[in-house]
Amino acid sequence: MTTPLTDLSPDQLAERLTALRAEYEELQAKGLKLDLTRGKPGADQLDLSEGLLRLPTGHQDAAGTDVRNYGGLDGLPELREIFADLLGLDASAIVVGGNSSLTMMYQVVTWMLLKGGPDSPRPWSQEPVVKFVCPVPGYDRHFTMLAELGIEMVTVPMNDDGPDVQAVRALVADDPAVKGLWLVPTYANPTGAVCSAEVAAELIAMPTAAPDFRILWDNAYAVHHLTDTETKSADALGLAAASGHPNRPIVFASTSKITFAGAGVAALAASAENRAWYLQRLGYASIGPDKINQLRHVEFFGDADGVRAHMRKHRDLIAPKFEAVDDALESRLGGLGIATWSKPTGGYFVNLDVLDGTASRVIQLAKEAGIALTPAGSAFPHGNDPHDRNIRLAPTFPALADVEAAMAGVALCAELAAAEKLAE
């Protein structure tokens, strides 16, 4: 049995601290140069899509359109079919765009600001204040986008089954300034939580003071399973139509972590009214997406099952890295009572919560031992983790041996920082 660090006597703790410091010096002496900061696919994952580089072999989509020329703002019909199948939606709801779903999210927010949505009393930029509900920990780029655009952020806890619904309800019911909610419904960044059908239904049906309340449903990891259990995402648009709030959710997805991270295709799905609104705005900014890249993806996958088979190859490459993270944390920190971490069944991250008040110190210690971690607080609006305990680990990009070496170091740093804190 491991003794929790918090149960050690002052003498035992001092002894332990001395041992940990010696071990940390050895770690530093190794001169590591490792990086667990960004959710990027590894080169071996990118190699899975090499076939794309010799496609397409044809020039026309199923409707006979020459994909090399201008036009087709909503994207190739056959690619919309593939996304529809993967997301459990109707192809008529889908727009397929360029290489970034983040760009599509940004478009939606800026167009709500500049123009307002079909159900907005006025453009959001004409409201005195606009606020978004942000489940935390969450995706840093969601938060920095809102900060850039002057939108205030109010946080709610991200639970294992999705955002804390009671907390969300309390925020949105009476305040018409609360216009939106970020959600990564499946294998959330960074906790790996999957929003249950029940939570999804509540979020979509709950009363909101703002008539143009939006849930930006960033389903970035819809098909990014790490186990045999291929979790199905809640049907946001179906629930929305049934609840009488058809325009509330806007769904986003992409192949960024399916094919090439920088050169994939992104998709948006929404109600007919939202879709028409989006396409009208888009038409002032674009003459159409890169349809050649869309056809390239259609030829490469064939259909949605082609995507699913491809994702199992990704899983074979990255699941061992997630196991290595868990092994390193469990073997060193298990039973010490100073850390908890997620065991995600999909997605790209492991969420590590260390002893309160020590996350910054852990990240600093790791950095000084040559292990780059995401900056403290990056999973919170304005980088402010109120408990200074959250660390996002991204194990996909480094090689397996590097993940093992880095995580052994991270676990040591977490224990050392905790011992320092407890010895204060």
Add this chain to the structure above:
Amino acid sequence: MTTPLTDLSPDQLAERLTALRAEYEELQAKGLKLDLTRGKPGADQLDLSEGLLRLPTGHQDAAGTDVRNYGGLDGLPELREIFADLLGLDASAIVVGGNSSLTMMYQVVTWMLLKGGPDSPRPWSQEPVVKFVCPVPGYDRHFTMLAELGIEMVTVPMNDDGPDVQAVRALVADDPAVKGLWLVPTYANPTGAVCSAEVAAELIAMPTAAPDFRILWDNAYAVHHLTDTETKSADALGLAAASGHPNRPIVFASTSKITFAGAGVAALAASAENRAWYLQRLGYASIGPDKINQLRHVEFFGDADGVRAHMRKHRDLIAPKFEAVDDALESRLGGLGIATWSKPTGGYFVNLDVLDGTASRVIQLAKEAGIALTPAGSAFPHGNDPHDRNIRLAPTFPALADVEAAMAGVALCAELAAAEKLAE
């Protein structure tokens, strides 16, 4: 000698009208289905870039970056070099993006609205009124973008050497609400005018009441020559730096009409301050452009001379179509005194000015004979051609024989509408 239509006696005119109507009935009987509406490359032009579809052969740019992964917001260094050479600019000024320069223009305008530029007293959306100077006739998408974003448009004549500088000066000197000017400096859409170095220098140096005045320098046709005279664009950024208004021009270009219209690469060039401003905003909306498509273009062209050689192949295909337009207009309308038209040495359009008050009628007659022309007034803000005389002809997309057939019809319609008008 042809007698001008205006010199005919009433009887002669009535006789001519009868003959024209008979001829028009014959035209209608042919059941044509031709389209001169959009500046799209023809399939034979797209075929010139087939080699792109088997590229890239490598994965890395010159700096060793894996182009398949995320990142690199400002684009591949070697592609920036190619654009720099073509545009006569320094590569450090250039950002290479996605498939659309229109999108980059839209980003600049919306970010000026939402955030303001580095030299803005406040975001443009917080000004009571924002106005742009629009040389006319001009590019319809420039105008519809401003209308969408609530920006007022004031027009000035587009002369053979660029916008009417005195008219521009008068508008911008005292009114701080006038924040910008659209300019297609080389082979303008639709007149084919080339902005002279003198006019460019005046536009860039002129006093403006707005400290954050912008010239959106849409150099879409910089290398799209139709003759041996390869006109060089004025050096907007060099002039701007020298004049003390470094942030005034923002230059745009793309390969949309060089490689594939929907799947090319676009570029923006600006002062260091503007570039930093643009990239900072862009970083909230994107994790980077499609670098694979950028490398694909680099491998395909090799260097700027590769682009120039490629453009000569385009010229071989489309110059005969422009000659066919001129031949059809000259042979029917020459000397009649009812129409003038441009003889562009580059770009994608012929500008036809028919008898005042007859453009809508010409377009209607053509439509009823199966020849689609751009809607009347489309080269003016809000579609309002005050003289109802301007027609934009786009001859690149149809086959040569179709251009000949369509233009014979257009010339007939122009004469018929004029005769109708004069007989009123």
